[in-house]
Amino acid sequence: MIPMDPAELSGFLDRETTQERRGEIQQLVAKTASLRAELQSLASADSQWRTAARAAAFPVEIHLDRERKFTISARRAAAFIGFCLAIRFAPKLADTLMLGLALNGVALVVVIAWVIAITRESELRRIASA
Amino acid sequence: MGVERQYALLIEPLLGQGAAYARAILRDRHNAQDAIQEAALRGLERFRTFDPSRPFKGWWFAIVRHCCIDILRRIAATQTEALDDFELPQPPGPDTADWENLSAAVRGLADQHREILRLRYFADLSYRELAEALGIPEGTVMSRLHLARKALQAKMGEEKP
Numbered sequence: 001m002i003p004m005d006p007a008e009l010s011g012f013l014d015r016e017t018t019q020e021r022r023g024e025i026q027q028l029v030a031k032t033a034s035l036r037a038e039l040q041s042l043a044s045a046d047s048q049w050r051t052a053a054r055a056a057a058f059p060v061e062i063h064l065d066r067e068r069k070f071t072i073s074a075r076r077a078a079a080f081i082g083f084c085l086a087i088r089f090a091p092k093l094a095d096t097l098m099l100g101l102a103l104n105g106v107a108l109v110v111v112i113a114w115v116i117a118i119t120r121e122s123e124l125r126r127i128a129s130a
Numbered sequence: 131m132g133v134e135r136q137y138a139l140l141i142e143p144l145l146g147q148g149a150a151y152a153r154a155i156l157r158d159r160h161n162a163q164d165a166i167q168e169a170a171l172r173g174l175e176r177f178r179t180f181d182p183s184r185p186f187k188g189w190w191f192a193i194v195r196h197c198c199i200d201i202l203r204r205i206a207a208t209q210t211e212a213l214d215d216f217e218l219p220q221p222p223g224p225d226t227a228d229w230e231n232l233s234a235a236v237r238g239l240a241d242q243h244r245e246i247l248r249l250r251y252f253a254d255l256s257y258r259e260l261a262e263a264l265g266i267p268e269g270t271v272m273s274r275l276h277l278a279r280k281a282l283q284a285k286m287g288e289e290k291p
Contacts, residue, residue, distance in 0.1 A: 007276035
């Protein structure tokens with residue numbers, strides 16, 4: 001009789017034993033009814049678990065971009081600089097010119113922020129889909 | 131190849147199993163999604179210190195596990211939900227009675243038994259990866275898993291009318 005640790009039955013079921021040991025356990029299981037019954041019972045629970053695992057899986061989309069905060073702060077910094085420049089030069093400019101400049105400044109800030117966001121996003125998407 | 135890209139390539143095939151594992155712990159799809167997202171980011175932050183001679187899957191699932199525990203703690207802080215109340219996701223199919231029996235038996239298991247079974251089946255970890263994820267010697271994995279299975283069998287026997 002080949003001595004066998006009961007835990008090896010789990011190793012056998014999970015294919016985590018060496019090929020040689022697997023053969024020995026297989027022989028032992030073929031000879032011993034109680035071992036056969038135990039293996040069958042373990043295999044049945046194993047199959048139920050695998051069904052549960054399959055049922056639980058779902059597709060996940062992840063974003064590797066914790067630095068998103070940086071993008072937001074860049075936008076804020078750009079807005080703040082734009083605002084300071086407007087305050088600094090406002091008294092020296094005619095109203096109409098000032099309005100035009102302000103609108104252009106805002107547009108520029110938005111475009112810069114948008115370009116930063118798009119660049120980062122496409123880079124992350126490229127990494128994730130690689 | 132950049133570190134981010136290398137990391138993304140490694141975790142991409144693990145996301146489905148990660149989701150299943152997190153869902154088994156958290157019993158909620160949205161929380162599971164949050165846990166995986168957080169684990170992906172934490173893993174990336176720690177990836178530079180990862181030792182390539184160790185199994186990556188086990189390493190990453192240890193992070194997923196910790197993220198799930200953090201979420202459970204957050205939930206516990208806001209609700210009075212029992213943390214060890216475990217529910218298996220209901221599979222499609224007619225074996226509802228068997229299913230409820232298994233689910234009830236799992237609830238009665240000790241934490242370490244439940245944990246090793248979840249990692250084995252939901253995360254599909256090998257024995258080497260289980261050792262890495264649980265921080266136990268590889269030799270202990272087989273016996274702990276077997277004890278968990280036997281305990282589950284015994285519980286299932288109790289649950290059967």
